[in-house]
Amino acid sequence: MAVAATHVGGGIADHVHPEPQGFIRRYVFSIDHKIIGIQYLITGFIFLVLAGLLAEVIRTQLMNANGGFVSNNTYNEVYSIHGSAMVWLVVIPLMTGAFGNFVMPLQLGARDVAFPWLNMISFWMFPVAGLMLFSSFLMGAPVAGWTEYPPMSLQGEAGTSMWCAAIFLVGISSTLTGMNFMVTILKMRAPGMTLTRMPLFVWAQLATAPLSMVATTALAGALAALFMERQFGVPFFDPTKGGSPLLWQHMFWFYSHPAVYIMILPAFGMISEILPTFARKPIFGYKMIAFSSVTIALAGFMVWAHHMFTSGLAPFMQLPFMLLTFVIAVPTGIKIFSWITTLWGGKIHFTSAMLFAIGFVVLFALGGITGIFLASVPTDLHLHGTYFVVAHFHYVLVGGSLMGIFAGFYYWFPKMSGRMMNETLGKWHFWLFVAGFNGTFLPMHWLGFEGMPRRVAVYDPQFQFWNRVESVSSYVMTFAILLFFVNILVSLRRGKKAGPNPWKARTLEWQIPSPPHYYNFKHVPTVYGLPYDFSEPLPYRGLDDELTDAPAPVPAGAH
């Protein structure tokens, strides 16, 4: 981009601020997307531990058919907060806030997101919302599950209102992040980086951002209505006052089905970066993958009522929602085939990141298949409300999203910290996790088929054997996650120095030092092509100074 002679000063790309000094401005109220990304990571991992402990309370209770570990009411509180925290405080913030923030601007060749201050504010809403959510235990936590259907949620204790407020706040944070990312991706790409030259992780964020923006705002409406009804008696959902409990279900699922794509699309993007890097092959079907993300995001708004087949939905509404749900599985299938084709005949390096990526493809595919069972009305009538649904969404969310987070973490940790993760611990983490995961969730398929209902504190003794298998396996899974955290701590102190590009990857973030400088790039590069052609030279110009002692850009004067 030549600067015409009449132009005074530079544009945003030439505008570099001096790096703030002092701990607070640097690490607490930072406006640097990389620091904010890491703040999201740490906070998200803390909530992962807390929500994981709640999961172990659930599994310990279910060791015995007649429970006995916690009271029935506590059990209800525990699974409600477990689900809410995993969705809103772990998976969504990690997918968008953490990886989106750290990686996306670097891959775009930008110096930061479009609105760095807004980014900081969005981040700080998140831990506050998290504390609010967990504080609801002190005032009687919600007991109607993460979906909080009325009328039960209308009868819950004060903590249910706190739940509304907490989810509202974290939702605003996610909406603002969505807007910030949209503008960043649409407006701040390096010169020459057309939309069809963007890395697939950026495409995934571009497909996710509008979901965060639109769907989350609709959820805010539903939460506000529930809050008003609980606190001020304004009738929306209470059938005795003319309200409708089904209205909540519509509003909630209008958000929450798109939200499942907020939780999985970024992982699709990560996998699409990791597989080609470690198979040393171009990604197969770049355009199909990019395009299918967008299709999934749009079509995701038209299938919400597949969660409501047993809720008294008119039969003429069931058929279109069933068919549309089948249709939306097609772009998902396309991705899976693209990934398999990418691996086909590749020279695969089985690093920890790659293992998690491959594990993702397999386990996510299984969850997608059970999704089809649930999407067909006749089978769903039998399976709805059983452990089969629990199996489905843990395959897509743990086998999918969480494995994606692990894969992404092993992949980008060297860039964030400048050090390598320990591969031996990484492989232990992977194999124990996969074993524990399948032991925990695979039996839920047949338990569900046999009719074991979800969200119960005690159950029929005929299900006891498999429940014990599940509980023991879940301890293995937790142990694996513990190894992961040990690995992080050990690697941060003693990990090998990573250098700029340990994986010989080709996207922009790997062409600069690890960790990157405050200003990301000494000169904003120009992009000439896709990053995935491993046999070609890199498609960038202007990066020659990055790894030399060439001077850093001069901070701009006051504007």
Place this chain on the structure above:
Amino acid sequence: MAVASLPHQHAEHAEGGVDRFYEETRDLRLTGFLFFLFSDVVLFSAFIFAYLYLRNSGQSWPPPGIARLDVAFAAWNSVVLFGSGATMHYALENWKHGNFNKYAGLLIATIVLGIAFLGGQAYEYTHLYFVDKISWAGSGIFGASFFTLTGMHGFHVAVGIVYLTVLLLQSIHGVYTKDKYFGITAGTLYWHFVDIIWVVLFSIFYLI
């Protein structure tokens, strides 16, 4: 980033060129602001959906025992709000042409009309409450949807009035120039947005 071609009227800018940093950040802020308005539309849509859903799940509307809304009064009040949309539009135009006094006058007119609209709404609420005995929480889904949606809109008008007042003070203190007036553009967009939402609310509460 398409920033290369810029309108010529900027040529008389102080240093004889264009402040690219300003142009680019304005572009970002404008896009971000439009997305913000879009999300706000979604928030209204959620409640509008709730209203239509509840309305259609009952037999009659308004529900038995609820008086009809005063359409004529609300129509006059709407005219006030739409009038403020027009004054705001011309305020921005005058700013662009450098007519500061006309700009300020029209902006003040907008603020006054906005306050008048809120006054009308306050009158309507009091009337409904004291005469027709219709309240937010005590009148079933009618009170819930009517007061929530029009109240949300009224809140947006109130925020707009504060915003426009800040704009007025800022422009008196020379915060904006003939070339750099993004705040005024944003205020205008916001005010039009509030107008358009009212068109929808008026139609669904008073006309159907």
